[in-house]
Amino acid sequence: MEGTEVAVKDVRDVGGDTVAIDLSNSPNWEIQPGQFVQVGLSVGEEFVVRHYTVSSPYSDGSFEITVGVDPSGELSPALAALKPDDYVSVDGPYGRSFYEDEERVVVLAGGPGVGPAVGIAERVADEHGAENVSVVYVDDEPAHNERLDTLREDGARIVVVAEDEVGEFDEAVADAVEEGGQVFVYGFEGFLADAEMALKEAGYDGEPKVENFGPEPGSEE
Numbered sequence: 001m002e003g004t005e006v007a008v009k010d011v012r013d014v015g016g017d018t019v020a021i022d023l024s025n026s027p028n029w030e031i032q033p034g035q036f037v038q039v040g041l042s043v044g045e046e047f048v049v050r051h052y053t054v055s056s057p058y059s060d061g062s063f064e065i066t067v068g069v070d071p072s073g074e075l076s077p078a079l080a081a082l083k084p085d086d087y088v089s090v091d092g093p094y095g096r097s098f099y100e101d102e103e104r105v106v107v108l109a110g111g112p113g114v115g116p117a118v119g120i121a122e123r124v125a126d127e128h129g130a131e132n133v134s135v136v137y138v139d140d141e142p143a144h145n146e147r148l149d150t151l152r153e154d155g156a157r158i159v160v161v162a163e164d165e166v167g168e169f170d171e172a173v174a175d176a177v178e179e180g181g182q183v184f185v186y187g188f189e190g191f192l193a194d195a196e197m198a199l200k201e202a203g204y205d206g207e208p209k210v211e212n213f214g215p216e217p218g219s220e221e
């Protein structure tokens, strides 16, 4: 058996074919938003594992992951169907591109990359003030709208861009970067390439913290 068995505390639909899942942090892991965990579950005869990034600002007692549900995927539909008191196997936390007490942040998020974006944004808003948060999020069917709205109302700069609005994305990235802060990038491969290009065009010469979610669902690979 891989990982540690942890209880599911809650599963919520957060819009855009996306669910947020609260998992018990019974092992008392030190987890920061932007780190990822390996989640495993038996699906039919097979034990399936995938990685998911932590989307809660804190991890005391429980932590949250945000899962974009791919109807033809193996694990994500099974995760969306979980109920409180079900168990999943969890390993981790892993990753090097996570929140490390930076006072000011720019988070570029594509698709389910909105999970770590809201987690990091809420942590910074809580500890350093929402005016130190900038999020540029690309999705045709945005998720976590309530949390994004709250951040916006508190003074964070939140820009949501449709997938084909390349010019708007480049402009939003340039504006966000101009104000400074540690840059984080979360999403599937195609989004990472667009973000890298937008950062280059904006003249950004810092070291972004980047987490690659792998090939886009439905891509050839």
Ligand SMILES: Cc1cc2nc3c(=O)[nH]c(=O)nc-3n(C[C@H](O)[C@H](O)[C@H](O)COP(=O)(O)OP(=O)(O)OC[C@H]3O[C@@H](n4cnc5c(N)ncnc54)[C@H](O)[C@@H]3O)c2cc1C
Residues within 6 Å of the ligand: 036, 050, 051, 052, 053, 054, 065, 066, 067, 068, 069, 070, 072, 073, 074, 075, 076, 077, 112, 113, 115, 116, 211, 212, 213, 214, 216, 217, 218, 219, 220, 221
């Ligand atoms: C470090 C890291 C962090 C991540 N964080 C998150 C996160 O926070 N949230 C999130 O939602 N995801 C995240 N992911 C992605 C996640 O791990 C899964 O890849 C995703 O949820 C899809 O898993 P699945 O089992 O549902 O789909 P899979 O079964 O893996 O299938 C994905 C897609 O590929 C297609 N496919 C599968 N096999 C083939 C094939 N042989 N030929 C053609 N097409 C095929 C399927 O039809 C489907 O559309 C992360 C990935 C990594 C590596």
